[in-house]
Amino acid sequence: MADQLIDSEIIQRITKKKKQLDSIRPLSKSALQKLKERFAVEWTYNSNAIEGNTLTLNETRLVIERGLTVKGKSLREHFEATNHKTAIECLEGLARIKEPLTEENVKKMHAIILRSINDTEAGIYRNVRVRILGAVFTPPDPVKISRLISELFKWLNSAKMHPVELAALAHYKLVRIHPFSDGNGRVSRLLMNLILMRCGFPPAVVLNTDRKKYYDRLKKADRGNESPFADLMAQAVERSLDLYLEALEPVKPGEEKELIPLRDAAKGMPYSPDYLSLLARQGKLGAIKISRNWVISKDDLKKYVEKKKSKS
Template sequence: MKTLLKAARETKALKTRELAQLTAIDQALISKFESGSRKPTKEQIIKLSSILEIDYETLMIAWLKEKILYEIGDEHFALKALKEAEEELNYIRIASPNQKISKELQLLLNEIDALKIKLDKFRQFDSFRIAQALELEYTFESNRIEGNTLTLRETDLVINEGLTISGKSMREHLEAINHQEAIAYIKQLIEKNNPLNEREVLSIHNLILRGIQPEDAGRYRQVQVMIKGSSYMPPQPYMVTKNMEDFYMWYETYKSKLHPIILAAEMHERLVTIHPFIDGNGRTSRLVMNLILLQHGYVIANIKGNYESRMQYYQSLETAQTQNNKEDFLLFIAQIEKESLERYIGIIAQ
């Protein structure tokens, strides 16, 4: 790996001092990386790969190889241990096919991780008013996806001024108020470090349908449903409880093994595919996704409710549901998160 780093830096005609400025990594550390006397962290690998334009997969393989060799050295049982580790890794890939990430998606994840590192430097400039404005936009867009006709300004008046908008239904008013309260609830879960489990998901859904369909709020459906405009047919009601048990088991198994963006997108897709509720599945799934993103220090992935964005969202979901191909959906969510990060940084870094 040390050869890769030095050759790439020299190819770009950069001095170690210049590379240090571009990556925000100490110059002495970069020299040690190139001499092999010090190993970079994964975050530093992401930065170096991006700035030096080294293929991420190539650099990661070299980095992992050196880590493995350093750890096992010339241990007598090293080869046998590696063989058993390979068998276990193969099992994990079979159990979770989405562990295999395309090059396009990996590059996008690298860009997102670089943005998150940048965001962390500006955390001190976070403010309640910025968060409040962005959460209001999220409520507006998430409800707009589901057909709510309140404008952003009207949503603000309903939530923050307690006004009633002439010509708008009571349901639309409640959808705005409920969604904003659901955001506050997931933030409380994060502050208290509460785990994501069945009780919390049902509580989120209960808030979404509170006062709208109280008999169905926070309860799994007991009837068959269809998704308007989609050829996908959700599971029969008698399968919902078992599917949800599998949903939580999957989360517990992979919550520490997947990239947070992939984990959040997977949980969104899996929940909305089970479609466990009579209504409010989309909003609940997006809130669960954003709960996971916020838990890991990312920002709310705000999917827009305009026609083009909504159609891309629905089509990528349907492809995942009917063709067992989640690539388009994972790319879609990753792109949304990247754009949300870029906007957030642009606001607080001014």
């Protein structure tokens, strides 16, 4: 594939894990339902927290799963949580139909995200100039939005590249156009996941704990280097694949795919825990982050050690 954006080792691991997931289809309905619910909460919590919402993961769960309210939190924050859940449900419908993606899909998602929060701007492109907080780059003039969005969808429906690259790039391109006065980040992450889900991938969650890294890599993309951003999105995809596989795949004898803390996994390995966590951050191991901790399956770690041995 020409001009590969994502680190080839990450792509190889993702491709393999995706094949593994496909090989165990049809997936257990009840296990899949549990995973979907778990991801709806995680995705909603993280996407909204990146945007400034102060509901915690557990509060988000109470609001979207049980319809409860949290004392001291604003009505807006509650709407942001329930709207995001509704947007995910809408997305699941869109992921099943195989027609080309359209501008209307994005507008519809935005309309849901801002519902009851800013109804006059929900689903409508901005007509003012905006700046992105902390970015040097200034999004395009409002008169250009319509044309840029058409170009984006033309590209999206014809580009030939790995779906994870396509999804990551689509996210970046949309957030760069910044078509709405607010909600661009959430809608771009929804679009990225719509593309992934259409290709049979689980949704990727950009963790709030990675917010700084996410912003730094968006800045690098603004300067013309989209690879670090695409790598971060690919790591998020791998994380979801690992969690899906752990929950869905029947364990084969001798396979150790249970996720254990990296520190424990380091025991008896020729590497120090600090070195392993460096490798994890660089995406070299296939380790994933749950809350603030890196975890990995013994299988992935073994594979890394064997690969290094065979190279040296």
